[in-house]
Amino acid sequence: MIDLKLLRKNPEVVAESLRRRRSNLALDSLLLKDQTRRDLQKQGDDLRSNHKRRSEELARAMRMKANVDTLRSELRGLSAKISALEDEQRKADAEVEDEALLFPNLLLPDVPDGATGDDNPVVSAWGGKPPFSFAPKNHWDVGEALGILDFERAAKVARARFTCLKGGAARLERALISFMMDLHASRGYTEIWPPFLVNGASMRGTGQLPKFRADLFKCENEDLWLVPTAEVPVTNLHADEILTEDKLPVRYCAYTPCFRAEAGAAGKDTRGMIRQHQFDKVELVKFCRPEESAAELEQLRLDAEEVLRRLNLHYRVVSLCSGDLGFSAAKTYDIEVWLPGQAAYREISSCSTFTDFQARRAMIRYRAKSGETALVHTLNGSGLAVGRTLVAVLENYQQSDGSVVIPDALRPYMGGITQISLPPK
């Protein structure tokens, strides 16, 4: 959530960020609702203060056995007035909250300006496109020929946008998860195995609700939602907590399956495993002091990149421009892996700082040595999207005979398998 005090004091700062995002949200209505809310609070506080004093008077009078009928009925009237005002106040609070929750995070100043993903500048690259002596195939062709990806049967038991992995691919998926978790755990991230269903408050805390309800799967008749990313359960681990400063920064890594309704993505990436209702992901999540968050974002990005380097997969990094940035993020790097079968770079990790936006929603704070409490900054990034990493391995490590060589870094996790070969005819 954006900072309403800042909005009140510096509306032009918020307006400028919205303008850069190409958002058409207007501030007037929110500012007005905020003013109404504060007026009502002042009125209510004054009435309650008065009521409190008169009530004490009544108690004193009763002790002296005085007649209190007049005072009592007067107070009854005052109490009714307060009740009515409190209803109004609740309504006003909700109106401010409902509207404020729809405002995206403020951009960091160094977010490049731009309208769409086409405007995202490439900030770095690693490796090079691997040479092929033949025309490299799409991962679905590679996988179906090997009999390790089964889209049709997955659609039969679930529906479209699900994949069934089999044999070498299933093993590879599991190997990738273990490989990534081991790597991050060895580099200072504490391993977390969180719930895969969360309540609505958690979804609100990280910003999925109320705005992106349509992208989520929900359990019927329960306040339980399937996680779209480990970011949700892991960030909310510290909701409503005050962390001690010497524990910061807190760094977690977590594997979860991710469930996304992919509303509005009809017709996009309909073939293959790029865009699924269910996929696996290893996520990195950090909580830190505000002054550390810029450096932590850079390190987060490097930690995600390390996975691709060890797998020897070519990638580039783009900085999301103002118009392309996600709702909750203040700044985001996307890591895009090279997919030779599609001759394209595809997003495989997204590393973001959310500054205090999620911390304010989820009330995640820390106590500074001075004794003051302040909101932490939260960050997270994929490290990596496992399904897309599997795609990248299939496409980049495919051989002319249709087999796929296992990258060296994964071999310890593959039980001696060095290559996924075609089944005998």
Add this chain to the structure above:
RNA sequence: GGAGGCGUUGCAGAGUGGACGAAUGCACCGGUCUUGAAAACCGGAGUGCCCUCACGGGCACCGGAGGUUCGAAUCCUCCCGCCUCCGCCA
């Protein structure tokens, strides 16, 4: 799923209708004492919202939401969580 018990300020733990934002102990932060430390003694510490340039002040918060009452940590209803026993299950 059934039966019962419980949920208070960082922790422990009092408080069953008013003077309770809440005793006490521990922990924590200052200070005195000490060469230093411990102990002892003195003092200070919750969170949020609002008003104020500030000093300061007001209001709310005893798991959550309602209700009864002039007044609720305390009484009532519902919900959530934890514990114990039974059932079921991996």
